[in-house]
Amino acid sequence: MVTGQHRTSPHETSDQHVIGQRGTDQARLSQDDHGPGDSPGGGDSPGDDAGVGAYRRAWERAASDPAEFWADAARAVTWTRPPRRVLDADRPPFYRWFPDAELNTCANALDRHVDAGRGSDLALIHDSPVTGTIRRYTFTELTDEVARAAGALAALGVRRGDRVIIYLPMIPAAVISMLACARLGAVHSVVFGGFAPAELAARIDDARAKVVVSASCGLEPNRIVAYKPMLDEAIALAAHPPEHTLIVARPQQPAPLVPGRDHDWDAALAAATPHPPVPVAATDPLYILYTSGTTGRPKGIVRDNGGHAVAMAWSMGNVYGIRAGDVMWAASDVGWAVGHSYTVYAPLLAGATTVLYEGKPVGTPDAGAFWRVVAEHGVNVLFTAPTAIRAIRREDPNGDLPGRYDLSGLRALFLAGERLDPATCDWASTTLGIPVIDNYWQTETGWPIASSPLGLEPLPVKAGSPSLPMPGYDVRVLDDTGRPVPAGVEGALCLRLPLPPGTLPTLWGDDERYAASYLRAFDGFYLTGDGGYLDDDGYLFVLGRTDDVINVAGHRLSTGSMEAVLAEHPAIAECAVVGVADPLKGQVPRGLVVVKAGVEIDPAVLAADLVARVRERIGPVAVFRRVDVVTALPKTRSGKILRRTMREIADGRSPAVPPTIEDPAVLDALRPVLRAH
Known part of the structure; x- marks a missing residue:
């Protein structure tokens, strides 16, 4: 890894592309303000040690001159008035892409x-x-x-x-x-x-x-x-x-x-x-x-309109490897960000075929439903949530159903929406025999913050990581004071401004709320609300929402780390860990697990095994003592597990049932389990 080399800030863009002057607080990155993958002494780009080429060149171009990079990307879009200016930085932190263009x-x-x-x-x-x-x-x-x-x-x-x-x-x-x-x-x-x-x-x-x-x-x-x-x-x-x-x-x-x-x-x-x-x-x-x-x-x-079209067109080809004539299936409702981006707009912008599915991963009629759709319509890339694959795996733990269909056209499986545990990744990869690619993003960003860019250059995969930041995203891990932390140390995941095209420019009718919600925690950064770390190679590991970090007797512990241990057990289909109030320790973790279909195991024996595994891997400091075996976990319709709601119930509160819940009966069945101490 090259050390001591200053990497240009995203704010240092060519004047011919940028309107306005940048304030001194947005000038240059200091020598100790490292980007993902930088060594403690400096560095130049993420993934220096990962042996990447086309990816690294693209990331560096987007970092050193984002206006030029996105001006090139904008040529994939048909404009009624082409952009002469690319980035308007006149009113930071409210940046605008392609401010003089029309389409x-x-x-x-x-x-x-x-x-x-x-x-x-x-x-x-x-x-x-x-x-x-x-x-x-x-x-x-x-x-x-x-x-x-x-x-x-x-x-x-x-x-x-x-x-x-x-x-x-x-x-x-x-x-x-x-x-x-x-x-x-x-x-x-x-x-x-x-x-x-x-x-x-x-x-x-x-x-x-x-x-x-x-x-x-x-x-x-x-x-x-x-x-x-x-x-x-x-x-x-x-x-x-x-x-x-x-x-x-x-x-x-x-x-x-x-x-x-x-x-x-x-x-x-x-x-x-x-x-x-x-x-x-x-x-x-x-x-x-x-x-x-x-x-x-x-x-x-x-x-x-403009930034979205450019980002969708760029990501379709470079991240997902989809070109005109290919078939893309993003198995997400259009009420969610994935449905907007990769069911509707991105495939059609790329001239590809998109699949709209009115059904479930299991139950319409069985756990082979996804594979039937892939085979029948010649799907080249499938994009769904880890929750969907876990549901399929739970019903078909040996992976028998995919073998009944011709999946020869399926090039890759992309997963996002929940943390992809290594066990689910391994099952899908072994069963399907294709790359299984985690990608991390949010409703707010509209397209992946981190992934392995299949169309640009597939990266080596690391279990538990959505790989490296995509071009345009400068990911930093910051401590509570806003300083970058060393590789391997957990902190708040933040994105250095300006965000790339396709991300949110503001909230509807409320610039102040946008700034207060996302931009004020750390000057010059967008706060994702997620916690995690970057390893020595610049690979990103997302451990969950920062409010899922619990304080056990003064020790800050990630419930995501504990879930990773539980998910490795061969009997577990799904799991969640929530921190609940404790009069002595402040908070203690509680585990909830769903067993794979067909697995016969004594719940008490399983719970003891899981507690021992967490104590061995995380340490006694976690005070992980209780695991409950349940039939299902409550989720939103996008597949996110309702951890906060479960935590509030366990703490004796009566939270309103989130309007996005998929099946309220699942949560009702869990209430007595969560309230038992």
Whole structure:
């Protein structure tokens, strides 16, 4: 590793690309302000010791001259007014990418592929095991449908800058309505179907939505979820109700329409005049995505048009290795960031085929559901959550089901959303025989902070790590005083400003809240809220939210480290560790584990074994004494385990059930276990 070499700060960009002057607090990195992978004496780039080439060159270019790097990346986008300036740094910490440019995101995702002669290529596959149907759209067909949907919205008064709430199940209308809003220059906000009326009303009010697009119902494997009554209740609760709704009528449960307010989707599109794309400023918002589990006024993450299109196009090819004509399946609801980025926008921007799946990893009909979809549609890259793979592994621990399908086209499995434990990674890698790639990012960033860039240069994988920071991200681990910590030492994971294109520029209608939530903890840095460390090679290890660090008799311990030990046990399918209040120690850890299907083991014997393993690996200081074997762990619909909620229940509090919970009955069943001491 090279030492003593100063690495240019991301703020030291070429003046021809940057507006405004940078203050002295943003000038140069000091010699002791190291980047990921730097030695304690300095250094130049992440991964010096990892034997990387194309990756390192890209990361260094993005770090030394981000404006030039992203100007090159912007050439993959079709602009109605190309950018002459790349980065506006005039009002730090509120940076803006491509401030003088103009484009239309929908035209980039659809029309330009048709214009290039690829109209007959497949754009969207809707696979719905809950209805037993599959529908395919070419780029021409999808463009025509989106243009009509845009015309229908325009007929209801939607114009550039207006907001539209989309409250739909995983049906084609969800993708079509998102793209139709983008076509008009309107701002969409997707709220996943089945969200509680009060939470939906809060989002309607915060966005001041002019129109809501919804459906009569959603379908789960064993039940019908009535959307329309919940929407009606939300509108009644809203202080600023929408002027109109568009309702997709599903035959499983029709719903009455309110005259004058509600409009049938099919009839509206049939009567609509197709609408052309409306050019918008690159800095105009494309969508608002409200973060899960919010209380009070919801926190709306804003995604702009220009930076988003550039980041999606770059990441699609370089991170995921997807090119025009490939098939990408991101098995995530469109109400979550993965669904926005890699189910809808990124594949279509790249000219690839995207799969929209209305089903579950298990239960529709079995744990082979994912492999059936991969085989039937020729999926090249699958992106899902570790939780989904753990659910599949629990039902098929020996990995028998993938062998029943032709998975020869599947090049890689990407996982994100929860920490990827080595046992799950090993099972998937051994079972599928392909690279299993962890990638770490957030709703706020919109695309991976760290990964192994399959399309740029696959990196050596380290168990438990999402690999190295992607170009554009300068990851630092800081202590409580804001100073960088040595390699291997845990701290707060932070991103040096400016963030790359595609990340949030602010929160909807609230710059102050954005700054207070993310930017004020450490000057010049974005606070991820996660804790972790960088190793000697610059590899990132994410140990969980910083509020999952517990204080046991004065010792700060990561519950993520304890979970890693539990997950290594061959009988464990899933696990969680939460810190609960203790009158003597302050906090003590509690473990909850789910056993793999078909495994017969005495819970007491298993608990004793797990306690011994944690004491051996973490030490007696962890005071890890209790493990409960449970049938399931409570999760959000995106697959995140509700650790904070479980901790509050164990502490004797009565937290509200998060509106994003997938199955409230799981949490109810755990309450007596958590409250037992």
